[in-house]
Amino acid sequence: MTGNTIQLDKNGNLKHFLTTEGLSQSLLQKILDHAESFASVGERAVKKVPLLRGKTIANLFFEPSTRTRTTFELAAKRLSADILNLNIATSATSKGETLSDTLHTLEAMHCDMFVVRHANSGAAHYIATQVAPHISVINAGDGRHAHPTQAMLDMFTIRRHKPDFSKLRVAIVGDILHSRVARSEIHALNTLGVLETRIIAPHTLIPKDVENLGVQVYHDMDQGLDGVDVVMMLRLQKERMTGALLPSEYEYFQRYGLTSKRLEKANPDAIVMHPGPINRGVEIDSDVADGERSVILQQVSHGIAVRMAVMAMTMGRNPENAGATE
Amino acid sequence: MTGNTIQLDKNGNLKHFLTTEGLSQSLLQKILDHAESFASVGERAVKKVPLLRGKTIANLFFEPSTRTRTTFELAAKRLSADILNLNIATSATSKGETLSDTLHTLEAMHCDMFVVRHANSGAAHYIATQVAPHISVINAGDGRHAHPTQAMLDMFTIRRHKPDFSKLRVAIVGDILHSRVARSEIHALNTLGVLETRIIAPHTLIPKDVENLGVQVYHDMDQGLDGVDVVMMLRLQKERMTGALLPSEYEYFQRYGLTSKRLEKANPDAIVMHPGPINRGVEIDSDVADGERSVILQQVSHGIAVRMAVMAMTMGRNPENAGATE
Amino acid sequence: MTGNTIQLDKNGNLKHFLTTEGLSQSLLQKILDHAESFASVGERAVKKVPLLRGKTIANLFFEPSTRTRTTFELAAKRLSADILNLNIATSATSKGETLSDTLHTLEAMHCDMFVVRHANSGAAHYIATQVAPHISVINAGDGRHAHPTQAMLDMFTIRRHKPDFSKLRVAIVGDILHSRVARSEIHALNTLGVLETRIIAPHTLIPKDVENLGVQVYHDMDQGLDGVDVVMMLRLQKERMTGALLPSEYEYFQRYGLTSKRLEKANPDAIVMHPGPINRGVEIDSDVADGERSVILQQVSHGIAVRMAVMAMTMGRNPENAGATE
Numbered sequence: 001m002t003g004n005t006i007q008l009d010k011n012g013n014l015k016h017f018l019t020t021e022g023l024s025q026s027l028l029q030k031i032l033d034h035a036e037s038f039a040s041v042g043e044r045a046v047k048k049v050p051l052l053r054g055k056t057i058a059n060l061f062f063e064p065s066t067r068t069r070t071t072f073e074l075a076a077k078r079l080s081a082d083i084l085n086l087n088i089a090t091s092a093t094s095k096g097e098t099l100s101d102t103l104h105t106l107e108a109m110h111c112d113m114f115v116v117r118h119a120n121s122g123a124a125h126y127i128a129t130q131v132a133p134h135i136s137v138i139n140a141g142d143g144r145h146a147h148p149t150q151a152m153l154d155m156f157t158i159r160r161h162k163p164d165f166s167k168l169r170v171a172i173v174g175d176i177l178h179s180r181v182a183r184s185e186i187h188a189l190n191t192l193g194v195l196e197t198r199i200i201a202p203h204t205l206i207p208k209d210v211e212n213l214g215v216q217v218y219h220d221m222d223q224g225l226d227g228v229d230v231v232m233m234l235r236l237q238k239e240r241m242t243g244a245l246l247p248s249e250y251e252y253f254q255r256y257g258l259t260s261k262r263l264e265k266a267n268p269d270a271i272v273m274h275p276g277p278i279n280r281g282v283e284i285d286s287d288v289a290d291g292e293r294s295v296i297l298q299q300v301s302h303g304i305a306v307r308m309a310v311m312a313m314t315m316g317r318n319p320e321n322a323g324a325t326e
Numbered sequence: 327m328t329g330n331t332i333q334l335d336k337n338g339n340l341k342h343f344l345t346t347e348g349l350s351q352s353l354l355q356k357i358l359d360h361a362e363s364f365a366s367v368g369e370r371a372v373k374k375v376p377l378l379r380g381k382t383i384a385n386l387f388f389e390p391s392t393r394t395r396t397t398f399e400l401a402a403k404r405l406s407a408d409i410l411n412l413n414i415a416t417s418a419t420s421k422g423e424t425l426s427d428t429l430h431t432l433e434a435m436h437c438d439m440f441v442v443r444h445a446n447s448g449a450a451h452y453i454a455t456q457v458a459p460h461i462s463v464i465n466a467g468d469g470r471h472a473h474p475t476q477a478m479l480d481m482f483t484i485r486r487h488k489p490d491f492s493k494l495r496v497a498i499v500g501d502i503l504h505s506r507v508a509r510s511e512i513h514a515l516n517t518l519g520v521l522e523t524r525i526i527a528p529h530t531l532i533p534k535d536v537e538n539l540g541v542q543v544y545h546d547m548d549q550g551l552d553g554v555d556v557v558m559m560l561r562l563q564k565e566r567m568t569g570a571l572l573p574s575e576y577e578y579f580q581r582y583g584l585t586s587k588r589l590e591k592a593n594p595d596a597i598v599m600h601p602g603p604i605n606r607g608v609e610i611d612s613d614v615a616d617g618e619r620s621v622i623l624q625q626v627s628h629g630i631a632v633r634m635a636v637m638a639m640t641m642g643r644n645p646e647n648a649g650a651t652e
Numbered sequence: 653m654t655g656n657t658i659q660l661d662k663n664g665n666l667k668h669f670l671t672t673e674g675l676s677q678s679l680l681q682k683i684l685d686h687a688e689s690f691a692s693v694g695e696r697a698v699k700k701v702p703l704l705r706g707k708t709i710a711n712l713f714f715e716p717s718t719r720t721r722t723t724f725e726l727a728a729k730r731l732s733a734d735i736l737n738l739n740i741a742t743s744a745t746s747k748g749e750t751l752s753d754t755l756h757t758l759e760a761m762h763c764d765m766f767v768v769r770h771a772n773s774g775a776a777h778y779i780a781t782q783v784a785p786h787i788s789v790i791n792a793g794d795g796r797h798a799h800p801t802q803a804m805l806d807m808f809t810i811r812r813h814k815p816d817f818s819k820l821r822v823a824i825v826g827d828i829l830h831s832r833v834a835r836s837e838i839h840a841l842n843t844l845g846v847l848e849t850r851i852i853a854p855h856t857l858i859p860k861d862v863e864n865l866g867v868q869v870y871h872d873m874d875q876g877l878d879g880v881d882v883v884m885m886l887r888l889q890k891e892r893m894t895g896a897l898l899p900s901e902y903e904y905f906q907r908y909g910l911t912s913k914r915l916e917k918a919n920p921d922a923i924v925m926h927p928g929p930i931n932r933g934v935e936i937d938s939d940v941a942d943g944e945r946s947v948i949l950q951q952v953s954h955g956i957a958v959r960m961a962v963m964a965m966t967m968g969r970n971p972e973n974a975g976a977t978e
Contacts, residue, residue, distance in 0.1 A: 097928075373707040
């Protein structure tokens with residue numbers, strides 16, 4: 001698997017975190033276990049552990065993102081690392097510097113980790129092949145390819161509510177075609193051994209290679225939600241509406257919006273997830289987003305714990321000594 | 327009083343700091359007393375105390391401001407808190423996320439405090455009603471309504487020079503109508519029991535509800551400055567000039583600009599204040615701004631001490647143990 | 653010398669760092685010695701020393717720069733200082749505040765150091781004359797005048813490879829006329845007593861006062877590189893191409909671009925330097941930039957060590973106790 005050869009060091013430990021694809025079930029479980037150790041840090045009076053003290057982490061955002069950048073920044077600060085926020089779109093590369101030169105320059109500044117978001121699929125993977133051996137790369141979203149920390153915070157949230165993945169039916173609803181989140185979720189769910197992963201979307205928003213993904217495809221939402229334990233909604237990018245892919249916001253909501261009524265098709269204890277930010281009334285009704293089965297805000301909290309776990313693991317640090325407050 | 331019910335916890339301690347209106351004299355004095363303890367921190371070799379170590383403070387600036395944001399950032403850092411600068415105007419809300427969802431997302435990231443600046447009057451108050459119980463909200467300026475930390479740093483500066491408020495005549499000069507600073511100052515001065523608060527402005531820049539503010543209104547500057555102990559100048563927003571409210575910068579300065587000659591009307595030991603940034607030659611002459619009676623730069627220094635005090639108090643921390651350097 | 657009177661305190665210690673001009677050889681060597689102590693910090697597991705803990709450093713960038721700002725930010729963080737990034741171009745001064753008022757406001761916030769970049773020659777020097785006695789100013793590049801930390805990181809890099817300056821022939825190649833880097837390098841090289849400093853450039857890119865600089869001027873690159881030990885390339889600002897100063901990128905590269913073949917004129921162990929970001933194929937060939945004689949990335953690493961040294965020295969701190977990790 002591509003995922004293993006570059007993501008793991010020779011001892012099988014996580015070196016980079018680029019995709020959930022190809023990682024073993026035991027490694028994914030280990031990430032979740034470590035995140036469990038970090039989850040309590042956010043609830044302490046002093047939300048800080050000294051695990052990455054004196055490390056330098058660079059947020060390399062080639063594509064703007066406040067929310068994801070902020071969670072990585074907080075994760076880094078709570079691990080006591082120094083963090084640099086670099087908005088690459090507006091900086092050195094605009095002076096004609098190559099990506100490779102920008103990376104090697106940051107390496108020479110003794111950065112230890114690059115958190116990368118980029119509009120091109122494969123960008124984080126490419127960067128991981130370019131950097132010096134001591135540097136770890138974490139993919140914070142690359143094109144339509146992968147968003148592995150989002151997928152793992154989703155897995156963490158599922159496991160907290162439904163610890164036995166082998167019994168779960170999970171439905172992912174929305175624009176699967178353009179969604180790096182969906183791809184990373186599907187790989188993680190399959191590796192963690194869920195009973196069934198379903199995708200629910202119009203024909204125009206299903207990727208061509210869907211048969212390789214190990215999922216059941218539904219175009220009718222009522223059928224797709226029938227008997228599921230987890231409903232994972234995707235954010236609808238409004239720009240899809242202007243193309244030929246979707247008729248209108250109204251019609252989309254009629255067919256694929258999650259309402260309380262529609263949620264009745266799912267199991268009575270099904271949880272509802274969304275990576276945020278949510279478009280109320282487009283892909284999800286406010287009743288459901290704010291309802292008792294919604295775990296959307298828990299996902300946000302878990303996002304910091306999962307990112308702390310991945311950052312610490314790729315730096316070779318275990319959370320065992322994270323219990324001690326700095 | 328509206329101010330009390332939301333700003334204080336059930337033990338009467340400061341929970342949010344949204345307005346000076348409705349707070350008791352003893353509470354305002356307590357803020358000033360705590361600020362006194364923090365004022366020395368800025369003069370130490372190591373300008374840092376560990377009071378808010380491991381706390382996460384988010385600067386939520388819906389309206390841009392370098393100066394005020396910077397003082398809150400420094401106050402947070404000198405209290406050893408982690409600080410996030412979020413320029414909301416250009417981030418998630420532009421993706422269609424509601425304000426409420428943005429706030430709950432930041433809560434889920436385990437933020438402890440929101441420092442809010444917003445162009446709409448009442449925004450900070452609204453946010454304080456929305457957040458989880460453990461979060462404190464500090465108003466860093468909302469529309470024309472309030473700017474309570476500015477008012478308290480002004481009170482701190484006055485008290486350092488003239489400790490007995492009951493003997494003071496204070497004049498506030500300029501665009502009272504649009505000034506959140508003036509409103510917060512007036513409430514604080516009245517609560518602290520000054521002898522007299524005067525406002526000096528053209529008819530067009532006096533608010534309609536002026537009779538409820540407990541101030542004496544002057545349109546003539548020489549009369550208004552006569553015998554005062556404190557002259558608080560306001561910044562003139564240049565955009566007022568383009569409307570019908572003011573004739574011209576030149577004419578404004580002729581009638582309401584503070585010159586050395588005009589300052590002679592005030593008491594010989596009167597101090598001159600300005601929230602900054604100053605428009606030299608518009609509302610204040612350089613002679614006066616840089617003169618020996620100007621305490622304008624002291625206001626800046628005190629701003630950090632007062633903000634440290636308010637941040638610590640709303641988090642339930644006293645400056646008593648702030649003496650120990652981190 | 654202008655350089656001495658303002659840059660040194662009455663005991664001859666570095667107070668500001670504005671230019672390499674006029675500083676003594678022993679002081680320049682001291683900067684290099686201290687940088688040597690800090691160089692190892694970047695290679696430790698915990699890249700942090702507590703030398704400037706509790707100090708507040710403001711990055712005042714009137715001209716945008718990601719790379720230089722980032723290295724100062726990292727240097728400050730690794731010295732445990734608090735750092736403020738102020739993009740002055742878009743902030744208070746745009747509200748009509750004078751530069752002097754901006755500076756005094758930051759002083760009043762108890763900043764300890766200003767790192768200044770400005771498009772006008774002399775800006776950092778002017779600021780150093782304006783600030784309070786306890787504040788140090790470091791020039792991070794002013795117009796065409798000086799970029800002393802860049803020059804010193806270059807000297808540091810040379811000394812690591814060729815410790816005896818008195819035996820060195822050094823060539824600086826490119827747009828000398830507009831280059832603050834070249835000016836600061838020339839002063840440093842001459843003070844450190846190199847055997848010969850050469851500049852290689854077309855007539856249009858040589859400054860008028862070149863005879864005062866103590867350099868040999870070459871217009872032919874092969875002649876200029878003959879027998880040198882160090883080749884310092886300058887970045888070509890592409891905007892020069894559009895004016896009358898240079899014919900075309902292609903022609904420039906033909907005459908002044910550094911290729912492997914051309915490098916053969918230099919001594920066999922000559923090193924190749926560039927302040928970055930590099931324009932591959934404009935002033936330097938990729939073969940050379942990435943070749944074994946290139947020390948370009950070492951320059952970046954050394955830049956942080958040199959900036960830590962200068963920041964610590966101007967604050968009166970020696971790196972002797974920097975060995976202890978925070």
